[in-house]
Amino acid sequence: MHSIGTASKRSGVHIETIRYYEREGILPPAERTASGRRVYDEDGIARLRFIRHCRELGFAIRDAQALLSLTAAPMPCAEAQLIAQRNLDTVRSKIAELSVMERELSALVDQCGTHDKHCAILNDLFAED
Amino acid sequence: MHSIGTASKRSGVHIETIRYYEREGILPPAERTASGRRVYDEDGIARLRFIRHCRELGFAIRDAQALLSLTAAPMPCAEAQLIAQRNLDTVRSKIAELSVMERELSALVDQCGTHDKHCAILNDLFAED
DNA sequence: GTACATCCTGTAGCGGCTACAGACACAAGG
DNA sequence: CCTTGTGTCTGTAGCCGCTACAGGATGTAC
Numbered sequence A, B: 001m002h003s004i005g006t007a008s009k010r011s012g013v014h015i016e017t018i019r020y021y022e023r024e025g026i027l028p029p030a031e032r033t034a035s036g037r038r039v040y041d042e043d044g045i046a047r048l049r050f051i052r053h054c055r056e057l058g059f060a061i062r063d064a065q066a067l068l069s070l071t072a073a074p075m076p077c078a079e080a081q082l083i084a085q086r087n088l089d090t091v092r093s094k095i096a097e098l099s100v101m102e103r104e105l106s107a108l109v110d111q112c113g114t115h116d117k118h119c120a121i122l123n124d125l126f127a128e129d
Numbered sequence C: 001g002t003a004c005a006t007c008c009t010g011t012a013g014c015g016g017c018t019a020c021a022g023a024c025a026c027a028a029g030g
Numbered sequence D: 001c002c003t004t005g006t007g008t009c010t011g012t013a014g015c016c017g018c019t020a021c022a023g024g025a026t027g028t029a030c
Helices: A004-011 A015-023 A042-056 A061-070 A077-111 A120-126 B004-011 B015-023 B042-056 B061-070 B077-111 B120-125
Strands: none
Touching: A004 A015, A004 A042, A015 A042, A042 A061, A042 B120, A061 A077, A061 B120, A077 A120, A077 B077, A077 B120, A120 B042, A120 B061, A120 B077, B004 B015, B004 B042, B015 B042, B042 B061, B061 B077, B077 B120
16 A cells, blocks of 8 residues: 555656546546555556556546546447547647647748848748748 | 738738737737727738748747747848757657557558457557557 | 644736627728 | 627636745754
């Protein structure tokens, strides 16, 4: 049995974040000692790590919660794959958006300094469309 | 002279967002009619479009504000370039993070279905590290 | 026994909007 | 003049996923 501090260190999830997850119902409420302190067993720590991995892969916390609850289902694959695919789509469209930004920004940065009179960056931002 | 609705349509910035920018001091307070309605001239609309372009390029609103105020400076280029370069760095590191996610997620999605017994996605998320 | 670390709850803040509620204002038609 | 419909106003609360306190209780080591 472990304190929240130990669970935090071993799972890589900040203490405040653990409490936040509990408050939000992402995780089941932790057991408590007589004096009211949270206590975590290995499963509890594994769940924290699970959520962290989900977040590192870009899943929304609600999706992380859904995936976690799927681990108790008999045939979780199809559902899990669906959620993962949706997230993959989201990640890819974010990359696409950022790539557009990257191209335009680097063009702007390069242009700047080539014009004597006006700043290319500011000019461009003022353009009609 | 234009109403906020017209300014919104012509700049592509939502009405609520325009008021938000004013509240936050991103934009100078708009002129008002006798009855208290906001009024925008062509310059005001141009400023709104400027902010929108900044946002579309990923600039934080505070940076957008800084860039906007640079348009009144005599030698804005160096400063503008600095802000743009910082933003470009941010955008690039976001792309890098998302690319890692993309690779890992697509591997997971592909793996799923190849194992009969356990879901590869959920297994992976439960892994030690 | 006394420091000091750790934990608790509750609340407020971040960024960048978005979405109301409830009250005024204005233009067009009857 | 009155109604109807649309536009606008202020103020506040919510979204996401935390993060950062304040102020108090509890646990541990010397």
